[in-house]
Amino acid sequence: MIDPIGALSARLGERGWLSGDDAEPYLRDWLNRYGVVPMGVARPTGTAEVANVVKICREAGIAIIPQGGNTGLCGGAVAQQENAIILSLSRMTAIEPPDPDSLSILVEAGVVLASLHEALQRHGLIFPMHLGAEGSARIGGLIGTNAGGSQAFRYGLMQDLVLGLEAVTADGEIWNGLRAVQKDNAGYQLRKLFSGSEGTLGVVTRAILRLFPAPKKRATALVAVADFEAAVAFGTFLRHEAAEFMSALEFFSEFGVALVLKHLAGIAFPLETRGAVYILIELAAGSVCVPLDEILGSALEWGMEQGLVIDGALAMSEGQRAHFWRLREEQPEGQRLEGAQLKHDICVPPGKIAQYIENGAKICEFIIPGVRINPFGHLADGNIHYNLSPPEGDGFMIEKATALSNALAALATEMGGSFAAEHGLGRSKIALAELLRSPVERQLMTTLKAAFDPAGLMNPGVIVSSSRQRKTFR
């Protein structure tokens, strides 16, 4: 057998094959919890090169870890074993001109989300995916984790926005599913299956994405409410009243606001009265004829009359709007600067958010008295980032952290929700899946994995654990 590393470096060239110090930036995950040093980092420039890399690795029995922007929070894009390479899509960044008549665009997997937003701006089109990491997250990774973000309830998750897909299979074959239509039912929905498969079934190389006309009008409000029950009630009202215009309905807590104001410079609190919970509402319409301010204004009035809303303000300028959004977007950063934290990406039916937060708080207080809860997230789809800071001056013990994670995940499951909303399973949540999902479901996933990747070389240990994989395959 030839030397696989020699073959990879010869084929990919100096910029395409990184090892030693050059490979450093690719090796650890965003939260610096995962990442064994692999044999190197392959950075191919096109689909055919990706296929070659996969074939060489397959021949040599080397594991392949596809990596996009490496912004994932579950450790799914770095190596778990030395006998592996990281396959970075970071040099595949081509964006074709959009098709405004068909509302679609062809992009390579390495395109950074913010670059796509920028490229569409002058065409009056949007790709409606927005999340904190958009300055680094790449399309392939967003597809791999089936990202959601703040507009998912209106426009969908990545799986809903992918029309066509191209991927390299575990065999190193190129699957060209680059069709530019929503209605394609010629068999199993492979495009949907690859979305959320976290690089374990193959490598996404290109995608045709669904676009929308850019809204012509926008209205943004920040609202303070007394508690989570009021937040949910007002959220339900808004979803029924503002229906198709609603493009964001974000919530965060007084504790989170306090952390942001404490740790970050240049942010003033924009309302007169503090609440226990805040809601950031954004409406966007494709027609200038829609009286968005009136719709939002009268919704706020209704909320005040009902005693749901304590205080609120409509953004009167782009600057004020950015200010409102910063309060929401800096929630993770404010908490990071406070010290140790535990992140939980939970989803429950939207009507049950208050109930979840209340019951979750009891569990937390029971396991760690005095633990500080900073729930924020997406009111319209029930996605709660239920993040915890330890009691002031304390840290987290690993046993308590695991107990909390298990209990909060079980609670979401009991309530008809999920313990893995928009971050995927990666490596960090497999134990939860084994604990909380049925043996039938886990077996279906193992079967699927074994069918698509019988050698078990595509991102092993992600979604399906390596030990389960060994037991099932062959």
Add this chain to the structure above:
Amino acid sequence: MIDPIGALSARLGERGWLSGDDAEPYLRDWLNRYGVVPMGVARPTGTAEVANVVKICREAGIAIIPQGGNTGLCGGAVAQQENAIILSLSRMTAIEPPDPDSLSILVEAGVVLASLHEALQRHGLIFPMHLGAEGSARIGGLIGTNAGGSQAFRYGLMQDLVLGLEAVTADGEIWNGLRAVQKDNAGYQLRKLFSGSEGTLGVVTRAILRLFPAPKKRATALVAVADFEAAVAFGTFLRHEAAEFMSALEFFSEFGVALVLKHLAGIAFPLETRGAVYILIELAAGSVCVPLDEILGSALEWGMEQGLVIDGALAMSEGQRAHFWRLREEQPEGQRLEGAQLKHDICVPPGKIAQYIENGAKICEFIIPGVRINPFGHLADGNIHYNLSPPEGDGFMIEKATALSNALAALATEMGGSFAAEHGLGRSKIALAELLRSPVERQLMTTLKAAFDPAGLMNPGVIVSSSRQRKTFR
């Protein structure tokens, strides 16, 4: 081994196991092209019974053909072999109360779509799936074929509307994936994979569906345009101008209108001027503050100024609206009454509809001079029902029909579209898939099928042909 038919009839009882004349209504497909007489029809009343039926059949090596409303157009819900049973979901019709706060509802697979619409009416909620067969089509079948319909571009296909799913696997195990959240990324998207799998991977038994607030306002217009190019240009304009309000953008042709007026009683042509193509536009808004009539009226004015629109009318009453819709909905019936016909369910990127119809017409004229084309469908997502009537007084020869079907499917494929838009592959389009989809794609599907159904008993011969199945499995 026990007698499997005896076991089935004993377990299911008189109403649950049909054979002989009683089984008759279940045996042939909608177009009366497919259906070998099977051993009988099982009609279980719940998920556990479905699992039992699957286990008995599996033990005895009997094929299982899941059937919903049996309205499919590709022969996917009837038997191809005698050693089979039809598993009808028609007795599983429970509808739970909807959850207005979380906008979801739990239903059994046998619920008829129109019954669901009706059940939601008094709650001010909608399940936004509308298609011709809604009076008979059942939820399980709609999921199995990943149905689309007239509102898919706004609200999505069935796969987009399924939050949670329960299915019985080929092993007779019950997979409970009944979560009520959009954001659930705990591994592979099984709910999306079962959507569109046409009963070949398992039997869908229950689903949690996504609901939306009922629109509070609606505006409907019928417009005549000079040709398909004008239709596409006006459609693009409308999609950009009426953005999120657009809930239907249907088209049909002068030939189709002539057939409807010729064969169906009680329909008058509602405009003053005839065009070559007609567009039915429907806007719906969740807020009463949206001036829909003004938005639609000024779009029509713009269309006239641009020379795109020849004539048009806004529906001034519910009766007039129903009249406009009838012209569109009776297109299949008008053509059926004209005599022999060939149906093609094509999808192309919406901007290419005119080009497809023009090039398609040349192909048709070349293969059968004088053949009459009746294209109608969904302008916003590019879904064309490209149906043909033979030259007056003629029929279709099978060789020519096959040549036409192949050529039209190839044309859609070349243009970045699909030859199987919203009807699935069933049995009738497998040959097209083998012809036009890559060996890599077909192999991925065969691999998937073999993994989920190694014995090949779940709806054999659908999606993956029986001969391919025999070659690959075991």
